[in-house]
Amino acid sequence: MTADEIEEYLAPMRHEYADPRSLILPALRYAQGEAGWLPPASMSAVAEATGFTEAYVESVASFYDRCYLEPVGRRVLNVCVTLSCMLRGSDEIFDHIADYLGLDGEGTTGDGMFTLQRVQCIGACDRAPCLQVDSGEQVGPLEPADATCLIDDLRDLPAPERYER
Amino acid sequence: MADQPRTLMTLTINGQVVQAAKGTMLVDAAAAVGIEIPIFCYEPRLGAPIGACRMCLVEVEGMRGLQTACSTPVAPDMVVSTDSEVAAEAQDGVLELLLANHPLDCPVCDKGGECPLQDRTFRFGPGETRTLEPKMHFPKPLDLSPLVALDRERCIACFRCVRFSQDVAEDGHLTFQERGDHIEIATASGDPYEGRFTGNTIDLCPVGALTSNPYRFVSRPWEITNTPSVCAGCAMGCNIEITTRDNEVKRLTGRPEPNMAVEEGWICDRGRWGYPALRGDDRLPGAVLVDGVGRRSVPLERALGVAADMLIPHEARVGILLGEVVTVETGFLAMELGDRVGAAPAMVRRMGIPGDGLGLMRALPGAQMDDLDHADLVLVLGGDPCSQQPVAELRIRKARRRGVPVVVVGPRPTALDASCEVVRTAPGQMTDAVVAIREHLDGTRRAIVLWDEADLAAEPGAAEEIARAMAVTEGARAIEMCADVSGPGLRALGISADADLLEAIEAGGIDVLVTISADPTAGPAGDRWAAALDGVGTIIEMASYRSGLTDRAALVLPLLTPLEEEGVLVSMAGRAQRLRPGAREAAGAAAAWEVLIGITHRLGRPVPDRTPAQAFARLAARHAPFAGMDYGTLDREGAVIAAAVATPDPRRPEAGGEGLVIVPCTPVFGDATAHRSDALASVREPTHVGLAPVEAQRLGVRTDSRVRITTPHGEAVLPLRVDSRLHEGAAYLVMGDPAVRAMHLLPVDRGPVRANVTAVAREDVVT
Numbered sequence: 001m002t003a004d005e006i007e008e009y010l011a012p013m014r015h016e017y018a019d020p021r022s023l024i025l026p027a028l029r030y031a032q033g034e035a036g037w038l039p040p041a042s043m044s045a046v047a048e049a050t051g052f053t054e055a056y057v058e059s060v061a062s063f064y065d066r067c068y069l070e071p072v073g074r075r076v077l078n079v080c081v082t083l084s085c086m087l088r089g090s091d092e093i094f095d096h097i098a099d100y101l102g103l104d105g106e107g108t109t110g111d112g113m114f115t116l117q118r119v120q121c122i123g124a125c126d127r128a129p130c131l132q133v134d135s136g137e138q139v140g141p142l143e144p145a146d147a148t149c150l151i152d153d154l155r156d157l158p159a160p161e162r163y164e165r
Numbered sequence: 166m167a168d169q170p171r172t173l174m175t176l177t178i179n180g181q182v183v184q185a186a187k188g189t190m191l192v193d194a195a196a197a198v199g200i201e202i203p204i205f206c207y208e209p210r211l212g213a214p215i216g217a218c219r220m221c222l223v224e225v226e227g228m229r230g231l232q233t234a235c236s237t238p239v240a241p242d243m244v245v246s247t248d249s250e251v252a253a254e255a256q257d258g259v260l261e262l263l264l265a266n267h268p269l270d271c272p273v274c275d276k277g278g279e280c281p282l283q284d285r286t287f288r289f290g291p292g293e294t295r296t297l298e299p300k301m302h303f304p305k306p307l308d309l310s311p312l313v314a315l316d317r318e319r320c321i322a323c324f325r326c327v328r329f330s331q332d333v334a335e336d337g338h339l340t341f342q343e344r345g346d347h348i349e350i351a352t353a354s355g356d357p358y359e360g361r362f363t364g365n366t367i368d369l370c371p372v373g374a375l376t377s378n379p380y381r382f383v384s385r386p387w388e389i390t391n392t393p394s395v396c397a398g399c400a401m402g403c404n405i406e407i408t409t410r411d412n413e414v415k416r417l418t419g420r421p422e423p424n425m426a427v428e429e430g431w432i433c434d435r436g437r438w439g440y441p442a443l444r445g446d447d448r449l450p451g452a453v454l455v456d457g458v459g460r461r462s463v464p465l466e467r468a469l470g471v472a473a474d475m476l477i478p479h480e481a482r483v484g485i486l487l488g489e490v491v492t493v494e495t496g497f498l499a500m501e502l503g504d505r506v507g508a509a510p511a512m513v514r515r516m517g518i519p520g521d522g523l524g525l526m527r528a529l530p531g532a533q534m535d536d537l538d539h540a541d542l543v544l545v546l547g548g549d550p551c552s553q554q555p556v557a558e559l560r561i562r563k564a565r566r567r568g569v570p571v572v573v574v575g576p577r578p579t580a581l582d583a584s585c586e587v588v589r590t591a592p593g594q595m596t597d598a599v600v601a602i603r604e605h606l607d608g609t610r611r612a613i614v615l616w617d618e619a620d621l622a623a624e625p626g627a628a629e630e631i632a633r634a635m636a637v638t639e640g641a642r643a644i645e646m647c648a649d650v651s652g653p654g655l656r657a658l659g660i661s662a663d664a665d666l667l668e669a670i671e672a673g674g675i676d677v678l679v680t681i682s683a684d685p686t687a688g689p690a691g692d693r694w695a696a697a698l699d700g701v702g703t704i705i706e707m708a709s710y711r712s713g714l715t716d717r718a719a720l721v722l723p724l725l726t727p728l729e730e731e732g733v734l735v736s737m738a739g740r741a742q743r744l745r746p747g748a749r750e751a752a753g754a755a756a757a758w759e760v761l762i763g764i765t766h767r768l769g770r771p772v773p774d775r776t777p778a779q780a781f782a783r784l785a786a787r788h789a790p791f792a793g794m795d796y797g798t799l800d801r802e803g804a805v806i807a808a809a810v811a812t813p814d815p816r817r818p819e820a821g822g823e824g825l826v827i828v829p830c831t832p833v834f835g836d837a838t839a840h841r842s843d844a845l846a847s848v849r850e851p852t853h854v855g856l857a858p859v860e861a862q863r864l865g866v867r868t869d870s871r872v873r874i875t876t877p878h879g880e881a882v883l884p885l886r887v888d889s890r891l892h893e894g895a896a897y898l899v900m901g902d903p904a905v906r907a908m909h910l911l912p913v914d915r916g917p918v919r920a921n922v923t924a925v926a927r928e929d930v931v932t
Contacts, residue, residue, distance in 0.1 A: 053353070063344045
């Protein structure tokens with residue numbers, strides 16, 4: 001992803017942000033769409049396109065759980081562990097998925113297909129316990145068996161053209 | 166000043182009626198009447214308050230919830246309580262949270278004993294912990310750079326260091342990464358935090374998270390004494406504090422009560438970590454006498470008598486040469502000595518730039534560094550403040566952040582180029598920029614012009630035109646970026662840097678030469694000096710460090726350094742400030758003023774002074790620029806001397822030699838102290854030649870090749886750096902390492918000169 005491409009993407013929205021620092025987040029999200037994470041080259045491109053230093057852009061990116069500074073799997077499974085989900089059994093769901101994927105807690109599968117992580121409230125308490133794939137569909141309420149089916153379905157899908165995370 | 170008239174507001178703090186100007190923050194209004202509101206992140210020098218640490222919560226009647234006193238401005242009839250039950254409970258709570266992950270390892274922490282977190286916890290904290298949960302642990306300490314150590318466990322995320330890096334030094338290196346209890350100070354991708362000002366983050370850190378590597382575990386606060394003094398590293402005159410333990414200088418810091426008219430509490434890393442030079446290998450430990458018996462050490466007391474004997478013969482013609490870093494008292498007493506020796510009066514001269522063509526520039530109204538805060542234009546003419554007077558860079562950046570146009574004119578690339586308007590001139594062609602300078606000055610009312618002594622002295626034509634343009638600009642004032650630390654002070658005493666002393670020596674007119682912290686053989690036209698000195702019967706060298714003269718001198722008198730002596734230095738803005746001795750590391754050495762007074766006593770014609778304070782009072786009475794001053798009036802802030810009246814001299818030096826124009830560069834990070842101090846090994850700048858790529862190509866050389874550089878005044882073989890920012894047709898001569906001669910390539914008046922640069926064949930290189 002080049003700085004020019006990011007600048008082109010930002011051009012129509014620049015006027016919406018009074019403080020140019022606010023452009024960093026949409027720029028990061030757009031850059032992350034290419035590889036699913038933010039390699040150093042993407043971070044430099046964002047820095048160049050937004051006019052901030054790389055250190056500053058990295059500082060912003062590191063603040064957000066969903067900006068990935070390390071490579072992650074083709075799909076990121078976000079298991080909500082905040083109050084409603086936790087009371088309705090998110091620990092069990094998490095452990096079940098980890099078992100099924102052969103992971104020891106949070107992490108990425110050896111085939112690079114899935115990354116499993118705990119996240120804080122995703123605003124789906126009415127469907128607790130809930131899981132979100134990347135920044136897409138929220139699936140819930142979940143039974144362990146549903147999670148297994150979901151993972152099998154996802155495994156068969158081709159890699160997305162752009163990662164929405 | 167164009168400030169609005171200050172509107173006073175009346176409010177009540179803890180039942181006390183307080184008046185404060187509009188815009189004052191509550192924390193300052195309270196401090197003004199002696200009420201302490203605890204703070205960690207608040208630091209006005211870093212810009213607008215950010216309310217990050219939440220320590221300063223106070224109760225304000227009528228406002229919902231508690232307010233941060235650091236970011237709440239005073240308002241009429243406000244009723245504030247800083248010690249009510251609610252406020253005290255909140256302060257307790259904030260401290261408890263700040264300490265939740267703090268390791269409380271005060272007994273092994275360098276900050277312990279002088280730590281705001283420790284002090285405020287005692288004063289405002291809960292007194293006991295309720296925390297049962299395990300604390301966060303990180304590997305520690307991490308080297309943020311070879312000079313700055315980071316302990317992540319102790320950090321309370323106050324953002325002071327990050328704001329310094331982002332908003333004051335503007336290097337953009339330091340940021341916070343992650344968030345919450347994982348938050349940590351870091352640079353992009355873990356590069357070392359290196360720059361010219363990194364040490365200020367240590368002074369700013371209100372906890373023990375950032376500490377000085379060279380000072381690590383060196384002393385505890387109850388074993389040290391702190392002495393306010395002034396840095397003699399460049400002509401900026403930054404106020405510092407010297408930390409001493411067991412008669413050794415252990416640390417230098419910015420002064421806790423900054424001189425806002427000079428450095429605002431910031432100092433550069435060269436100033437901060439130059440002190441190990443005091444214990445360098447080439448420090449002169451004691452007096453040495455060379456006579457019929459041979460070369461031997463003698464006690465200083467006896468050496469003073471020998472010096473007097475050498476100076477007493479009434480027919481002896483004496484010259485006294487003062488170096489680039491001596492106090493005004495030393496200059497004054499040298500003149501007093503000169504009146505008492507041989508065929509008096511002696512010729513008393515200083516090393517430095519004669520500056521004959523600078524009369525008009527020097528006659529312009531002067532300014533102080535804090536006038537930059539109110540300027541409507543900042544012009545930098547020649548030189549490179551970023552490398553030669555580093556803290557000036559911070560004040561220039563501060564002006565630019567206010568939106569003031571900053572224009573940098575000259576042949577050198579500077580660190581200001583990226584953020585300021587640049588008028589790049591060909592070396593030696595500052596005249597080309599005069600039209601642009603006039604245009605910028607046009608219509609300004611409070612322009613401040615920082616001009617480089619060395620560059621404009623080499624181009625008196627340009628200096629004259631610029632001075633005339635400034636003279637007709639309303640409100641325009643000047644600050645001279647002096648090449649020498651002692652220049653402004655000694656000039657005010659009427660001591661010239663004229664080459665007539667050298668000419669007199671060459672004509673056989675000097676029998677005894679006394680040098681005071683001066684080695685002319687390492688200075689401009691050093692070869693010519695070296696040859697001339699062969700004809701001097703007796704050389705008496707007074708110096709702190711071994712030099713090219715030490716082996717020639719009949720008598721060597723060891724001197725204390727500016728960190729060890731008392732005296733007054735005059736800054737480039739004309740501010741006379743006091744040095745106070747931190748330690749006396751060379752036991753066999755004495756201050757120059759002591760040595761000079763001692764010699765006059767042994768001559769049988771003593772000066773009346775017994776202390777530098779007395780010498781200063783006497784010189785102030787005799788020399789108009791210092792009128793009315795004494796050590797009392799200088800106190801901590803110093804005082805501005807009256808400008809010495811200078812007469813313009815229309816001499817126009819022409820560049821001698823042929824080939825590339827030499828652009829002399831004297832970065833403080835490349836100076837003798839930087840090379841003597843081990844601490845600065847990772848950031849010091851070697852003596853070298855810089856060439857533009859096209860010149861390097863022409864010679865068939867590249868970075869790290871060695872080149873021979875020849876001028877009519879001498880020759881040197883130096884390493885090369887190719888830099889695309891440099892001007893074609895010029896050789897940038899970066900000097901300062903005392904082990905590598907380079908300054909001798911310049912003419913005696915440091916005027917313009919051209920050099921022949923050639924590639925050095927491999928077999929020519931002497932290693």
